[in-house]
Structure formats: C-alpha cells, structure tokens
Amino acid sequence: MHPGALQRLLTWLSPAFPIGGFAWSAGLETAIVDGVVNSPPSTRDWIEGSLRAGAIATDAIILAHAYRAGPNPEALSEVADLTLALTPSAERHAETIAMGRAFLQAAAAWPGFDLARLPHPCPYPVAVGVVAARQDVPLADTLIAFVAAAVHAQVSVAVRLVPIGQSAGLTVIAGLEDLVTETAGRAVDASLEEIGTMAYAADIAQMRHETLQPRLFRS
Numbered sequence: 001m002h003p004g005a006l007q008r009l010l011t012w013l014s015p016a017f018p019i020g021g022f023a024w025s026a027g028l029e030t031a032i033v034d035g036v037v038n039s040p041p042s043t044r045d046w047i048e049g050s051l052r053a054g055a056i057a058t059d060a061i062i063l064a065h066a067y068r069a070g071p072n073p074e075a076l077s078e079v080a081d082l083t084l085a086l087t088p089s090a091e092r093h094a095e096t097i098a099m100g101r102a103f104l105q106a107a108a109a110w111p112g113f114d115l116a117r118l119p120h121p122c123p124y125p126v127a128v129g130v131v132a133a134r135q136d137v138p139l140a141d142t143l144i145a146f147v148a149a150a151v152h153a154q155v156s157v158a159v160r161l162v163p164i165g166q167s168a169g170l171t172v173i174a175g176l177e178d179l180v181t182e183t184a185g186r187a188v189d190a191s192l193e194e195i196g197t198m199a200y201a202a203d204i205a206q207m208r209h210e211t212l213q214p215r216l217f218r219s
Contacts (some may be wrong), residue, residue, distance in 0.1 A: 005137045012107065012128065013149040015156070019102040019124075024095045025157045025217035026055060027205030032161050033212065035203070040168040043158040044175060046202070047151055051176065051183045054199030056150045058145055059085060059125040060187035061195055066129030067139050073117055080126045081117035082192065088203040091210055091219035099124040107131045142186035151176055161216065 001009075011017060012150050028046065031037040037046050050056040069075035087093040100122045104115055107127075112134050119126065125146070131141040151173060159169040197203070209219055 001138055001141055002136070003116070005135065006141075008110065008135055009132070009141060009145050010138050012103070012131070013145040015149075015152065017103075018106050019099045021099060021153050021195045022156070023217060024099070024153075025209075026050075026092065026095065026154065026219045027089075027202050027207075028154055028157045029161060029199070029217045029219075030205035030209045030212055030217055032158070033215075034205075036205075037158060038162060038166050040172055043155065043164055043169075046171045047154045047172070047176060048169050048179060049199050050098075050154070050202060051147070051151070051179050054197050054202050055092075056147060057183055057187070058197060059083075059191045060183055061149070061192070062123070063125040063129040063143060063146055064190065065141060065192060066126040067142065070130045070133040073119075074128065076126070077119045079192075080089055080121070080123055082095040083126055083212055084121070086195070089135045089206040089210065089219075092206050095219045096123040096125070096145075097121040098192065100127040103127045104131070106207050110135055140188055143187050144181060146178045147187075152179060157217065159215045 015021070028037065031046060037043055065079050066076060069079055083096065084093060087096060103121060103124060104118065104127050108115065109204060118130060128142065128146055155169045155172050158164050159166055206219060209215065
C-alpha cells in the first residue's frame with residue numbers, strides 16, 4: 001500500500017477519528033446487564049458471533065459492494081437502502097446513519113469526492129467503502145482495518161462496562177486476529193445474496209436496549 005493510503009486508513013479507522021463510535025454498543029450493553037457477557041471468554045464469544053454470522057460480517061460485505069459501486073450513484077443508492085433495511089432495531093438504524101454522516105463530514109478534509117452525489121442518509125459501511133475507493137485505498141486492506149476497528153469498539157465496551165480490564169481486552173483482540181482476517185477476506189468477493197445472519201441474541205439485545213434504564217450507551 002502507498003504510504004499516504006496507509007496513513008489515511010489508520011486515521012479513518014482510529015478511535016480518535018471523530019465519528020462518535022464510543023457512544024454505541026450495538027446491543028452489547030444489554031448483554032452485559034443481563035449477565036450474558038461477564039468475562040473475557042464470553043466477550044470473545046459474543047464478538048466472534050458477530051464476526052462469523054452477525055453485523056460485523058454483514059457490514060464488511062456492504063462495504064465491499066459500496067467500494068465497487070462508488071462511481072455508480074444508482075448502484076450505491078441500492079446498497080445504502082439494503083444496509084438500512086438490514087438494521088434490526090431503531091437504535092442500530094440511528095447508529096449506522098449517525099456514524100456514516102460523521103465519517104463523511106470528517107473525511108471531507110481529504111479532497112476528491114462529492115458529498116452531494118452520495119446517498120442521503122449514507123450508512124457507515126457505505127461511507128467508508130466510498131471514501132476508501134475514491135482515495136485509492138485498497139479494498140482488502142480497508143476491510144481488515146474496518147473489521148478490526150469494529151472488534152476494538154466492542155472490546156472497548158466490555159473493558160469499560162463488565163469490566164474485563166485492558167490486559168484481558170487486548171488478549172481478546174489478539175485471539176480474534178485470524179478471524180478478523182478471515183471475515184475481511186470472505187467479504188472481498190462475497191455477493192449480496194450471501195448476506196445472512198444468525199446472531200439473533202445480538203439483534204434482540206439491540207431491540208431491548210431501546211428500553212434499558214439506566215444505560216451508558218446509545219445502542
């Protein structure tokens with residue numbers, strides 16, 4: 001990868017990139033409150049489910065299709081509509097829209113793409129895919145960074161809320177490296193017809209989070 005492209009990718013998927021990702025738990029807060037996730041092993045199991053057959057796997061496939069559809073506004077709009085249709089809860093819907101909007105606003109610091117030609121709203125994985133394509137960041141590398149960042153975000157929730165501690169959180173991240181690579185690799189050439197999840201517990205947790213009180217996260 002070109003050094004400039006690598007720097008952009010590291011910046012865009014960094015926790016410091018101002019998209020507000022720290023405010024969302026994707027239902028993990030509900031699982032923690034219920035006691036389903038209460039340790040490093042259960043944290044890893046929860047995230048592994050999302051990587052194999054849940055939202056992270058779905059978003060990676062969406063990103064790949066948005067990356068390739070970038071020059072075609074109609075195709076890009078269809079991918080965006082599908083992304084929103086696949087969100088199982090109101091909070092998940094709000095999450096992907098809010099993060100997508102914030103990502104595009106922040107990424108505007110790099111010239112080269114016209115925000116007016118993008119779908120409105122533009123879900124987060126679609127926004128990342130489009131921006132990466134127009135900045136000539138390779139798709140395979142973008143997918144690995146995107147999937148890894150999603151894992152890091154989930155571990156961060158567990159570190160703060162279970163809490164499992166930073167060292168245990170890093171052990172979870174290290175243990176999921178191969179699966180992150182596998183998930184990203186599958187997404188490169190996956191068709192939209194291959195999207196399908198079996199992460200029902202996570203979907204239900206996201207729905208139940210809408211009435212969870214008190215709570216620290218927005219989803």
